[in-house]
Amino acid sequence: MRRLMTKVLVSDPIDQAGIDILAQVAQVDQRVGLSEDDLKAMIGDYDALMIRSGTQVTADVIKAGARLRIIGRAGVGVDNVDVPTATQQGVLVVNSPEGNTIAAAEQALALMLSLSRHVPQAHASTMAGGWDRKKYVGNELYKKVLGVVGLGKIGSHVARVCNAMGMEVIAYDPFISADRAQQMQVRLSSLENLFEQADYITLHLPRTPDTENLVNAELLGKMKSTARLVNCARGGIIDESALADALTAGVIGGAALDVYAQEPLATDSPLRSVQERLILTPHLGASTTEAQENVAVDVAEQIRDVLLGLPARSAVNIPGLSAEIMERLKPHLQLAETLGLLVSQLSGGQLQELEVRLQGEFAQHPSQPLVIAALKGVLSSALGDRINYVNASLEAKGRGIRVLEVKDETSKDFAGGSLQLTTRGDQGGHSVTGAVFANGDLRITTIDEFPVNVSPSRHMLLTRHRDMPGIIGQLGSVLGEHNVNIASMQVGRRIVRGDAVMVLSIDDPIPPSLLVTIHAINGIKEAHPVTL
Numbered sequence: 215m216r217r218l219m220t221k222v223l224v225s226d227p228i229d230q231a232g233i234d235i236l237a238q239v240a241q242v243d244q245r246v247g248l249s250e251d252d253l254k255a256m257i258g259d260y261d262a263l264m265i266r267s268g269t270q271v272t273a274d275v276i277k278a279g280a281r282l283r284i285i286g287r288a289g290v291g292v293d294n295v296d297v298p299t300a301t302q303q304g305v306l307v308v309n310s311p312e313g314n315t316i317a318a319a320e321q322a323l324a325l326m327l328s329l330s331r332h333v334p335q336a337h338a339s340t341m342a343g344g345w346d347r348k349k350y351v352g353n354e355l356y357k358k359v360l361g362v363v364g365l366g367k368i369g370s371h372v373a374r375v376c377n378a379m380g381m382e383v384i385a386y387d388p389f390i391s392a393d394r395a396q397q398m399q400v401r402l403s404s405l406e407n408l409f410e411q412a413d414y415i416t417l418h419l420p421r422t423p424d425t426e427n428l429v430n431a432e433l434l435g436k437m438k439s440t441a442r443l444v445n446c447a448r449g450g451i452i453d454e455s456a457l458a459d460a461l462t463a464g465v466i467g468g469a470a471l472d473v474y475a476q477e478p479l480a481t482d483s484p485l486r487s488v489q490e491r492l493i494l495t496p497h498l499g500a501s502t503t504e505a506q507e508n509v510a511v512d513v514a515e516q517i518r519d520v521l522l523g524l525p526a527r528s529a530v531n532i533p534g535l536s537a538e539i540m541e542r543l544k545p546h547l548q549l550a551e552t553l554g555l556l557v558s559q560l561s562g563g564q565l566q567e568l569e570v571r572l573q574g575e576f577a578q579h580p581s582q583p584l585v586i587a588a589l590k591g592v593l594s595s596a597l598g599d600r601i602n603y604v605n606a607s608l609e610a611k612g613r614g615i616r617v618l619e620v621k622d623e624t625s626k627d628f629a630g631g632s633l634q635l636t637t638r639g640d641q642g643g644h645s646v647t648g649a650v651f652a653n654g655d656l657r658i659t660t661i662d663e664f665p666v667n668v669s670p671s672r673h674m675l676l677t678r679h680r681d682m683p684g685i686i687g688q689l690g691s692v693l694g695e696h697n698v699n700i701a702s703m704q705v706g707r708r709i710v711r712g713d714a715v716m717v718l719s720i721d722d723p724i725p726p727s728l729l730v731t732i733h734a735i736n737g738i739k740e741a742h743p744v745t746l
């Protein structure tokens with residue numbers, strides 16, 4: 215029997231506030247500690263998956279998720295999710311980009327201070343009956359140089375606090391401008407310089423193929439022998455064996471890690487045998503009550519909204535399509551999708567190119583969402599429900615469809631501007647234009663070179679014919695004979711008795727046998743049934 219209930223699987227510990235939100239729209243099953251095989255076996259029954267860093271969402275898991283629509287990461291890093299596969303499968307990935315910023319920054323600060331004052335070691339020694347005040351003499355952060363690698367949300371907060379503590383802050387981040395850094399009272403530096411000059415180094419960048427083992431033996435060798443390294447970002451950015459060696463050999467002054475290449479940290483990791491100057495915490499950066507409530511609510515709200523058919527505010531795999539843009543451009547996106555559906559049904563054969571032309575005021579809207587919507591429309595006549603905003607660009611690319619984007623602000627055809635889609639393929643091309651009126655109504659305004667003024671409707675018939683007496687009547691009677699009711703009809707032509715288009719809105723789809731009869735009418739050159 216078909217299951218009607220929407221189901222969400224929560225496979226990591228999530229704050230109850232998030233579970234309560236999900237429960238408003240779905241059955242919520244909490245199953246922490248599943249193996250990949252368990253997850254693969256279960257996921258086919260779920261519409262959404264909510265995780266933290268403890269669940270590996272592999273390509274196989276995503277492919278087994280036949281009903282899966284959204285993966286919600288209650289936190290920042292999505293390196294435990296195979297995002298390219300999710301995109302390919304049309305599964306939305308959302309996260310909480312800001313919910314745990316402060317928690318992670320404060321964990322880095324706690325580790326810097328703990329390293330400087332040997333807090334964990336002094337505590338252990340005191341608990342064991344000792345009173346060693348000499349061994350645990352520390353250092354001050356005041357007037358020291360802090361090197362921040364990755365000056366994003368967390369890195370900037372650490373920089374701000376450390377500035378206030380009287381540190382000199384330098385940073386390496388290839389994607390931050392010198393102006394922005396200056397506003398934060400931070401001097402940009404090269405990575406090598408930063409490792410040479412800093413007394414404290416803190417990492418706040420994502421793990422990507424580019425940043426894997428970025429901090430290797432060579433870079434560690436550039437650090438001052440007193441300098442200390444903190445990593446609350448991601449494991450795998452530091453080469454752990456090289457770090458263990460550098461600590462043991464006294465190449466660097468100390469290190470504190472919250473994250474590891476493999477989690478949980480292996481019992482035989484070389485890090486576990488480093489005796490001195492190393493502090494390890496078990497990925498606690500986001501583990502504050504405040505952060506856990508923030509990320510759980512943020513992500514659960516997004517899952518709930520997406521399950522209700524609404525946009526998500528922090529989608530990782532649909533760039534440029536925030537909830538705010540989706541809301542503001544709703545009719546424009548609808549127009550782009552409708553025109554895409556229309557033009558793809560006019561164009562037979564192999565599609566090679568889609569030109570998206572934003573004219574007049576349309577050119578002032580962000581083009582990327584409109585292009586994605588147009589592609590979704592174009593591809594959905596072939597791929598149906600499988601195509602969505604997540605995978606439309608990727609599917610077009612995979613099919614070798616070239617996308618051209620043109621902005622023409624000078625066009626003055628409609629007050630709100632217009633959008634034109636043109637296809638080119640092995641059987642020639644077609645073009646349609648449309649506009650959004652002030653009341654939000656959509657209008658098709660040209661079909662190929664012919665001006666029309668038609669509201670899109672579910673079933674339509676478009677013909678290309680010779681403008682001559684009697685042809686409209688003949689078509690009308692053929693449709694009537696087959697019990698197809700015409701709701702409206704319009705003809706567009708450029709010259710009298712030349713070529714013309716006819717657009718019929720009809721109440722029912724055209725059966726294939728009727729199409730043959732329509733093609734046989736004298737003067738009809740093309741007839742295209744369209745479903746929008």
Ligand SMILES: NC(=O)C1=CN([C@@H]2O[C@H](COP(=O)(O)OP(=O)(O)OC[C@H]3O[C@@H](n4cnc5c(N)ncnc54)[C@H](O)[C@@H]3O)[C@@H](O)[C@H]2O)C=CC1
Pocket residue numbers: 289290291292311314315318363364365366367368369386387388389390418419420421424425446447448472473497498499500501
């Ligand atoms: N330990 C924990 O529990 C937590 C860890 N994190 C991790 O912290 C890291 C930073 O998070 P946010 O600040 O929120 O991210 P963000 O996206 O705001 O900042 C990351 C910064 O890294 C920079 N970056 C990228 N590649 C770089 C490279 N090759 N070299 C230098 N900089 C580079 C980016 O330009 C960006 O400014 C992420 O890896 C995230 O997963 C986040 C929260 C909690």
Ligand SMILES: O=C(O)C(=O)COP(=O)(O)O
Pocket residue numbers: 266267268288289290291292314497498499500501
């Ligand atoms: O948000 C992040 O990137 C984190 O690393 C936090 O991980 P967690 O949710 O605590 O497993």
